[in-house]
Amino acid sequence: MKRILLILVVLSIVTSLNARVVKKSMIEIAPRLSIYISEDNAFGIGSDIIFNPLKNIGFRIEAGELLFNGGTYFMLNHGALSTFPKIDALIYIPMRQMNPYIHTGLGLTTGEGFTLLAIGGGMGFDFEMRRGTTLFIEPGLYILSASNGASDTDVVFRLTLGAKFGLFR
Numbered sequence: 001m002k003r004i005l006l007i008l009v010v011l012s013i014v015t016s017l018n019a020r021v022v023k024k025s026m027i028e029i030a031p032r033l034s035i036y037i038s039e040d041n042a043f044g045i046g047s048d049i050i051f052n053p054l055k056n057i058g059f060r061i062e063a064g065e066l067l068f069n070g071g072t073y074f075m076l077n078h079g080a081l082s083t084f085p086k087i088d089a090l091i092y093i094p095m096r097q098m099n100p101y102i103h104t105g106l107g108l109t110t111g112e113g114f115t116l117l118a119i120g121g122g123m124g125f126d127f128e129m130r131r132g133t134t135l136f137i138e139p140g141l142y143i144l145s146a147s148n149g150a151s152d153t154d155v156v157f158r159l160t161l162g163a164k165f166g167l168f169r
């Protein structure tokens with residue numbers, strides 16, 4: 001029994017050493033579809049720009065989104081529901097088959113007599129189709145806090161599906 005356990009430990013160490021982060025393009029364009037689930041459900045079509053300065057770290061900026069939520073809203077470089085994170089950090093986790101990553105971000109909007117703060121994060125999974133093209137799925141949870149005399153906090157679940165196209169490899 002000890003030999004089998006020792007073999008399994010050695011095998012897991014060797015296979016984890018062979019895991020790697022797939023080399024990402026320096027700049028990626030990511031069109032996406034998002035579903036927002038909260039008190040007010042919404043559907044969005046948007047795009048992101050992703051900068052990958054390091055092998056396992058990237059930064060994402062939301063370029064724009066067309067949001068359907070009882071009406072149609074267009075936001076250019078501004079998050080859905082007015083406070084979703086504008087800048088996210090992506091931390092890629094080395095694995096062999098799929099390429100998971102953690103995303104987290106912070107959004108802040110202020111105006112006359114109000115402040116909106118969003119803190120969000122989740123896990124994403126990249127599936128490389130061919131060189132420079134990746135499909136992804138990304139569930140996330142966002143906590144929105146509004147301060148306009150009376151505090152109001154809302155939790156929103158976001159599910160995003162899309163593709164990433166590398167520009168500079």
